[in-house]
Amino acid sequence: xxxxxxxxxxxxxxxxxxxxxxxxxxxxxxxxxxxxxxxxxxxxxxxxxxxxxxxxxxxxxxxxxxxxxxxxxxxxxxxxxxxxxxxxxxxxxxxxxxxxxxxxxxxxxxxxxxxxxxxxxxxxxxxxxxxxxxxxxxxxxxxxxxxxxxxxxxxxxxxxxxxxxxxxxxxxxxxxxxxxxxxxxxxxxxxxxxxxxxxxxxxxxxxxxxxxxxxxxxxxxxxxxxxxxxxxxxxxxxxxxxxxxxxxxxxxxxxx
Amino acid sequence: xxxxxxxxxxxxxxxxxxxxxxxxxxxxxxxxxxxxxxxxxxxxxxxxxxxxxxxxxxxxxxxxxxxxxxxxxxxxxxxxxxxxxxxxxxxxxxxxxxxxxxxxxxxxxxxxxxxxxxxxxxxxxxxxxxxxxxxxxxxxxxxxxxxxxxxxxxxxxxxxxxxxxxxxxxxxxxxxxxxxxxxxxxxxxxxxxxxxxxxxxxxxxxxxxxxxxxxxxxxxxxxxxxxxxxxxxxxxxxxxxxxxxxxxxxxxxxxxxxxxxxxxxxxxxxxxxxxxxxxxxxxxxxxxxxxxxxxxxxxxxxxxxxxxxxxxxxxxxxxxxxxxxxxxxxxxxxxxxxxxxxxxxxxxxxxxxxxxxx
Numbered sequence: 256x257x258x259x260x261x262x263x264x265x266x267x268x269x270x271x272x273x274x275x276x277x278x279x280x281x282x283x284x285x286x287x288x289x290x291x292x293x294x295x296x297x298x299x300x301x302x303x304x305x306x307x308x309x310x311x312x313x314x315x316x317x318x319x320x321x322x323x324x325x326x327x328x329x330x331x332x333x334x335x336x337x338x339x340x341x342x343x344x345x346x347x348x349x350x351x352x353x354x355x356x357x358x359x360x361x362x363x364x365x366x367x368x369x370x371x372x373x374x375x376x377x378x379x380x381x382x383x384x385x386x387x388x389x390x391x392x393x394x395x396x397x398x399x400x401x402x403x404x405x406x407x408x409x410x411x412x413x414x415x416x417x418x419x420x421x422x423x424x425x426x427x428x429x430x431x432x433x434x435x436x437x438x439x440x441x442x443x444x445x446x447x448x449x450x451x452x453x454x455x456x457x458x459x460x461x462x463x464x465x466x467x468x469x470x471x472x473x474x475x476x477x478x479x480x481x482x483x484x485x486x487x488x489x490x491x492x493x494x495x496x497x498x499x500x501x502x503x504x505x506x507x508x509x510x511x
Numbered sequence: 512x513x514x515x516x517x518x519x520x521x522x523x524x525x526x527x528x529x530x531x532x533x534x535x536x537x538x539x540x541x542x543x544x545x546x547x548x549x550x551x552x553x554x555x556x557x558x559x560x561x562x563x564x565x566x567x568x569x570x571x572x573x574x575x576x577x578x579x580x581x582x583x584x585x586x587x588x589x590x591x592x593x594x595x596x597x598x599x600x601x602x603x604x605x606x607x608x609x610x611x612x613x614x615x616x617x618x619x620x621x622x623x624x625x626x627x628x629x630x631x632x633x634x635x636x637x638x639x640x641x642x643x644x645x646x647x648x649x650x651x652x653x654x655x656x657x658x659x660x661x662x663x664x665x666x667x668x669x670x671x672x673x674x675x676x677x678x679x680x681x682x683x684x685x686x687x688x689x690x691x692x693x694x695x696x697x698x699x700x701x702x703x704x705x706x707x708x709x710x711x712x713x714x715x716x717x718x719x720x721x722x723x724x725x726x727x728x729x730x731x732x733x734x735x736x737x738x739x740x741x742x743x744x745x746x747x748x749x750x751x752x753x754x755x756x757x758x759x760x761x762x763x764x765x766x767x768x769x770x771x772x773x774x775x776x777x778x779x780x781x782x783x784x785x786x787x788x789x790x791x792x793x794x795x796x797x798x799x800x801x802x803x804x805x806x807x808x809x810x811x812x813x814x815x816x817x818x819x820x821x822x823x824x825x826x827x828x829x830x831x832x833x834x835x836x837x838x839x840x841x842x843x844x845x846x847x848x849x850x851x852x853x854x855x856x857x858x859x860x861x862x863x864x865x866x867x868x869x
Contacts, residue, residue, distance in 0.1 A: 309752075330754040345749035347742040349812035358742055359753035361735050369736045369763060 258285040259321075260423055260454050261306065261337075266315035268301050275301040277478040279315070283423070286452040288445070290465040293475035293498055299458050300342075302475065303425055307339045308332035320422060336422030340429055344412040348401040352393060353382040355400060356415045385418040388451075389444045406437025413444050417453070424448065425456045430464065442468060462491045474498055481507050533806045533813070533861075537821040540804075544825060548832040560835055576831060578714065584801070584827035585720035586782070588820065589775040591798040591805075592720075592727050593768030595819045598802055599731070600764050601744035601811030602669065602676035606683035607772040607798055610661045611791025612691035614776035618654030619700040619786035621645055622707035634701050636694075647706035654777045655770055661687060662769020666762030684795065692788040701785040711782030719778055723771065728816040740764065744811025800851045801826050808858050825850075 261283040268276040276298045283289055291299045304310040306317055308326030317324050319335055326332045332339075346355050357378050363371040382396060391410040393403075400408055409429055416424055426445075430438040445468050448455055459465050465472060466486060474482040474497040482497040482504040496502040548560040563570045590607045597604045620636035625643035627633065635643060661683060668679040709715070731737035739760050743750045751757050775794075780786040805822025807814025829850065833843045 328754075329752060333754065341752065343748070343752075345746070345752040347745035347749055347812070349741055349745040350738070354738060354742070358738075358750070359755045361738060363735065367734070369739075369760075370730060370734045372733050373735060373738060 260285055262318040264316040266305055267313045268305055269313045274478050279480050283454055286454055288449055288455045288469040289471045289473060290469040291456060291458045291473050291475060292494060297475040298478040299475050300427060303427055307337060307425060336420060338416040338420030339425040340412045340416045342427050344408055346400045346408060346412055349399055351399055352396045352411055353378045355411055356382050356418060385414050389414045389417045390447050391444060406433050406440055409433060409441055417448060423454050427458045476500055534815060534818045537806050537818050541821055541825050544828055552835060580827040580831045581717050584823040585716040586775050586779050587794050587797045588720045588823040589723055590772050590794055591801040591819050591823055592723055592816060593771035594798040595802045595807050595814055595816055596740055596764050597768045598807050598809060599744045599811060599814045600740040601747060604680045604768050605795050606665060606680040606687060608791040608794035609684045609687035610658055610769055610772040611776040611794055612788055613687040614654045614657045614773040615780040615786035615790045616691045616694040616700055616788060617657050618650040618777055619703060619780050621653050622650035622703040624702050624704050627702050632702050636700060644704060650707055651777060654773045658769040658773025659766050662766035663762060666765030670758035670761040697788055699785050699787045703784060707781055708784055711778040716778045716782060724816055724820050731816055741812055803851060804854045809855060
């Protein structure tokens with residue numbers, strides 16, 4: 256069982272009386288791409304916030320890379336190798352591409368505490384390599400994010416995630432606000448990651464995209480996991496039925 | 512490397528399209544204002560603003576005027592260096608003028624001579640403790656510590672209580688002024704030691720201003736601290752998400768601003784050979800004005816020390832120009848207000864245009 260990257264057992268999050276996430280058991284294997292689907296408020300983003308350390312779960316276990324982990328903040332999750340692209344992207348508009356890629360973990364030439372001197376050349380080179388590895392197209396590295404299109408911004412955010420995520424990448428609706436061409440570019444990056452054997456969790460509402468990109472689909476409904484489907488054994492109609500509650504997988508019957 | 516090989520993934524980027532640095536606009540504005548005064552001077556009062564018009568002096572430029580221009584803005588300019596960093600990181604500092612007042616009073620108390628013309632110093636604050644004729648390092652350290660403490664309080668309030676910087680520093684502005692008045696019950700403090708008096712002598716304020724400007728321009732451009740200033744001013748939430756310790760950074764930024772205000776206070780009280788509770792009134796607004804005129808965006812994320820230095824020069828040229836044109840001091844203040852508002856309007860306009868491109 257050593258090829259399981261991430262496993263959650265009974266992961267639960269309550270906000271006051273609201274059960275945002277209830278007893279989620281989830282597994283992700285090495286090199287596997289899994290989509291999380293579900294209606295708004297089904298608990299997808301809540302689930303992601305627990306496993307990226309943005310929030311602390313009410314109860315339940317997270318086992319990452321064979322060890323149980325308890326993240327106190329996003330930095331903890333990042334240290335063990337989990338990186339996420341959030342819907343808000345978390346980019347600084349007035350900084351250029353390398354600065355954004357290395358934001359919060361700048362490479363320094365000379366350590367003087369907060370006044371450490373930055374190693375611009377190394378960061379620029381690393382940025383170029385990272386962008387090439389993820390096949391991201393950016394016209395100019397020294398351009399600020401402000402002057403970029405939505406798709407380019409998304410690509411920078413994804414490149415950052417892919418560069419530093421040593422073990423797991425999570426994308427929360429990466430193409431929600433993008434045009435056709437930009438969406439295609441982001442999907443290409445995901446395919447590149449698949450080819451490189453890097454595991455990924457993708458949250459998406461786009462059925463076509465999900466069927467194009469992932470191996471397995473996990474459906475959330477009202478805070479619970481209601482289905483765990485292999486792409487080969489299911490269809491779009493099926494998935495919709497699980498999302499809307501028309502169907503529930505037998506092994507999750509108690510969740511309905 | 513060719514100019515247009517910057518892109519990644521086969522995309523080319525036209526290097527010629529790159530806009531010039533925003534400081535260039537500020538510099539052009541400075542040149543334009545100087546030319547305007549030069550023209551107006553020649554037309555209306557038959558004198559040159561920039562060039563030497565006295566027969567008994569063998570210089571090309573009117574050096575005396577140039578010296579006055581830079582000397583009169585250098586002390587507020589030192590404050591503006593700190594205010595620039597605060598504004599770039601998305602804050603505002605209204606307390607610097609009052610910090611100048613309080614620091615000048617406290618630091619001067621440790622810089623007094625024991626004997627004035629053979630009599631004991633009549634203005635001595637600590638005669639009983641014998642804290643007179645102290646080495647110059649003591650008032651400097653005490654002054655800087657005062658500024659750092661005031662800045663720390665500002666920063667900690669903003670970082671941990673999450674109150675708007677405007678309110679936190681407004682509170683400090685009122686309290687520090689109160690402290691300055693209470694310190695010697697409103698009396699001026701004078702008779703500093705010779706070594707203390709030499710700090711602000713002659714063109715020393717200008718040298719200190721330039722040295723600090725270079726130092727902080729380098730820090731903002733090349734260090735982690737500088738990068739985080741721009742990052743937090745640009746997107747505070749994102750900075751927090753990627754793991755920048757935003758609270759610590761804010762405290763550091765306000766401490767640096769406080770320290771720079773206290774340096775201004777030391778230089779100013781040394782130059783004037785006295786400290787008064789009313790010192791530095793309105794300096795915070797002049798410093799903010801210099802910063803904004805210099806192209807730093809009030810919404811954070813953009814700006815530079817070079818811009819602020821140019822902004823300070825514009826400020827100095829305008830004041831000096833009005834005196835040169837023999838216009839009333841009242842006009843100066845009115846026009847100063849117009850320029851500040853104009854600079855912010857320009858910044859807003861620039862931002863909207865920049866946003867439409869994206």
